[in-house]
Amino acid sequence: MQNSQGFHKFRVKDNNSNDNELERDLDPHGRQKRASVACNNCRIKKKRCDQNYPRCGKCIRSQSQCKYANPVPHAGNDPVRRALEARVRWLEQIVQQVTGFDLAQVATDTRVSGRWEDQRGGSLDQGWWSPSPYAIGHPEGFFLDAPRSRTGSPEETEGLSDVNEVFSKNIDCRTHWARRPFQSCDPVLLSSFQDAKACTDEYFDSLGYQYPFLDRAEFAKSLQGLYDGQADDDFHYFYHITVAISMLISSNDEAASERFYHASRTSLPRVLRQENLTALRALLSLVLFSLFSTSGPSVWHTLGACMRLVTSMGLQKAQQPAETEAQMKRHEWEKRCFWSVYALDRLISITFGRPLGLADEDITVDLPGEYDDQWVEAPRACSMSIPLHVIKLRRIFSRIYQCFYRKPQPDRDGAGGDRDGRLNQIILSFRKELDTWRIDAPVLPWAVHYSTSYFDYLYYTTLILMYRPSSFNPSPDATCVVGCGDASIQVIRAFYESYLADRIKWIPLTLCQIYASGLTLLWCVEQVVKACVSGRPSPWKVQMATLQYGIDAASTLMKEFENRRKGVERLATKFQEQVTLVMEKANMVPAFSETDDPNTTLGFDDPYEGILDDFQFNPLMQWFDDELGGVYGL
Structure with missing residues (x-):
């Protein structure tokens, strides 16, 4: 579109002006007409100012403080600027909801590759956001920064990085913060706290010794809160599925077990909305239920989901030594969850003659420690001594299976x-x-x-x-x-x-x-x-x-x-x-x-x-x- 002065016009929709179509003049070459106000530094030096706000290009290069005597003409009343600013705020909100980062507090020229701390106290490896040169035709490599391992230490690379190695080290260890909708429901409860405590103790005194991925002390505390009306929403699933498993292994009451299992299915999406230990524990509990019940999902498929989540979280990889007590406890629970998955994988895969979910040579994390309930080391004298000894046998079990039952090699x-x-x-x-x-x-x-x-x-x-x-x-x-x-x-x-x-x-x-x-x-x-x-x-x-x-x-x-x-x-x-x-x-x-x-x-x-x-x-x-x-x- 061209007006009588030879300038072109373009149209922009402004969300803050009831979608009115606005016109702005361009010169015949499609360039915006130059404003007449420069920043203070450029005006004093009589330099050409690009009028970028809040800092112009020359002030950025000279590392000078950029100020305007008055706001850019019509900046507060310009509908085009208001529309663009509104869209930027909207995009920042989307990024914050998906990743947990508040981009409004980050400078525009900040590099997007590397490890940033989020507002929740966690961190997110951002290296995998950088595009591949095969996708954008960029010849200078995959990432601006060196790829990082699970512990966050940069690794030396020469020339073009191996795409499998890069994505394995970055994508497999990512953390999701996407909030997904879920359906709330009223829990199905046993008649009293004492009955629930006795029922769940049957679980911890049997399967709890074999697969120690649940915190018994924390479970008892949450159980009391559930009957007091103060339990966390995520605990509803663990309560229902644990009671269902306990009824199967103790009283063999399949009808009552089915009732609690169906109650757990309504709260399962809630605990699976993140890729974290809570989701892994939920899947492990579902594996145990499927192992004893004929109505649950396929134990092979559910165990496969556990193994996928384990590798996505990088739990099979070695960890840096813990610097604080909180990190030590976190590492120990990660080890207990991983080795529980390992023990179940070896048992089910070898019994049914199916391939192993994870090769032993790909596992570098060490065995869990023998800590009692007060996190004091008690070798051969605590509840962790039993599963630790079982894990040692499962590793021998796995080596025997791979040695005797794989195809002969010359x-x-x-x-x-x-x-x-x-x-x-x-x-x-x-x-x-x-x-x-x-x-x-x-x-x-x-x-x-x-x-x-x-x-x-x-x-x-x-x-x-x-x-x-x-x-x-x-x-x-x-x-x-x-x-x-x-x-x-x-x-x-x-x-x-x-x-x-x-x-x-x-x-x-x-x-x-x-x-x-x-x-x-x-x-x-x-x-x-x-x-x-x-x-x-x-x-x-x-x-x-x-x-x-x-x-x-x-x-x-x-x-x-x-x-x-x-x-x-x-x-x-x-x-x-x-x-x-x-x-x-x-x-x-x-x-x-x-x-x-x-x-x-x-x-x-x-x-x-x-x-x-x-x-x-x-x-x-x-x-x-x-x-x-x-x-x-x-």
């Missing part, structure tokens, strides 16, 4: 006798490591079951994983047969004793472990039959009564699963067919069929017999053999 396996010799050395090394772990286990008077029988259960399941046929050891020798057979009977016995005491949980994890132990026991019997038929000594020394007990107990448990859970019929039928086939072969062998004494033993001595003879438990502790299967509420 540089590792070798050929002929060298391979067999190395295989025997690896098995012996792992066995000594496992025996040392079991001997060094702490025995705690207030948690006898979880510091004795629970450790036995983990020990035997790990032996089965190591000794049974695998891709690395497809043809186990006599030593492996002995280890598999003895460990399988112990695991089956644990589950069967729990079944007789009506404490077993009919969940997929239990089914997998019973089925695997039963098949392993049948495989050991088949190896004995093959040795007897070929005229070789029997590789396994076992009492006939013990062997028959293990097979009958596994068959009974599989039959019960078939009656209680849909979809198990085919698996139970297949197992029973294997039992019939193997026992028919066994009855054809004189060593089995002609034995009248049920206590008759077959085979030669266990090469590891006596390895635990020097291990003496505390005489004040009662050894609960019938509770071996109590782990995970079995």
